[in-house]
Amino acid sequence: MKTRMNKQEIYRFLEEKQIWHQITEHAAVYNMEQLDQVQLPYPDCDAKNLFVRDDKRRNYYLITVKGDKRVNLKDFRRRQGTKPLTFASPEELGEILGLIPGAVTPFGLLNDPECRVQFYIDQDFWRSPGLIGVHPNDNTATVWLKAEDLAALLREHGTAVHLVELD
Numbered sequence: 312m313k314t315r316m317n318k319q320e321i322y323r324f325l326e327e328k329q330i331w332h333q334i335t336e337h338a339a340v341y342n343m344e345q346l347d348q349v350q351l352p353y354p355d356c357d358a359k360n361l362f363v364r365d366d367k368r369r370n371y372y373l374i375t376v377k378g379d380k381r382v383n384l385k386d387f388r389r390r391q392g393t394k395p396l397t398f399a400s401p402e403e404l405g406e407i408l409g410l411i412p413g414a415v416t417p418f419g420l421l422n423d424p425e426c427r428v429q430f431y432i433d434q435d436f437w438r439s440p441g442l443i444g445v446h447p448n449d450n451t452a453t454v455w456l457k458a459e460d461l462a463a464l465l466r467e468h469g470t471a472v473h474l475v476e477l478d
Contacts, residue, residue: 334453
């Protein structure tokens with residue numbers, strides 16, 4: 312099994328793929344309230360990430376929305392046709408994505424060699440300026456890149472990427 316990508320490996324991966332990105336290093340943040348205290352270059356583009364699973368632990372989903380949005384899991388379930396959803400455990404997060412609570416990020420999907428997790432991203436990230444800010448598998452930095460580049464990298468990896476309207 313391939314080793315899990317850490318922060319430096321994410322940076323190197325983006326360089327190798329020649330993906331434009333900008334890095335903001337900061338103190339560790341574990342929630343959106345703490346991130347609000349950090350000086351960010353694109354505060355309206357920061358992402359909130361929810362790692363959820365169905366009630367049978369068969370299907371896993373990473374839902375990514377703009378930081379100021381709330382996600383209603385019942386509404387998401389109805390719109391996407393999933394079974395009842397709940398947050399995945401810290402153990403499942405570590406086992407499947409190699410992440411810890413507070414560091415959930417779409418880059419963790421690169422640590423999922425079986426592509427068990429489906430990625431749902433809010434289409435608002437495609438609106439101008441088209442950027443998204445996510446952790447590089449570590450909650451001590453935020454990487455800014457084009458949302459379309461992130462989606463392309465994940466599709467290339469084999470992850471199912473769904474562009475959806477989430478309110």
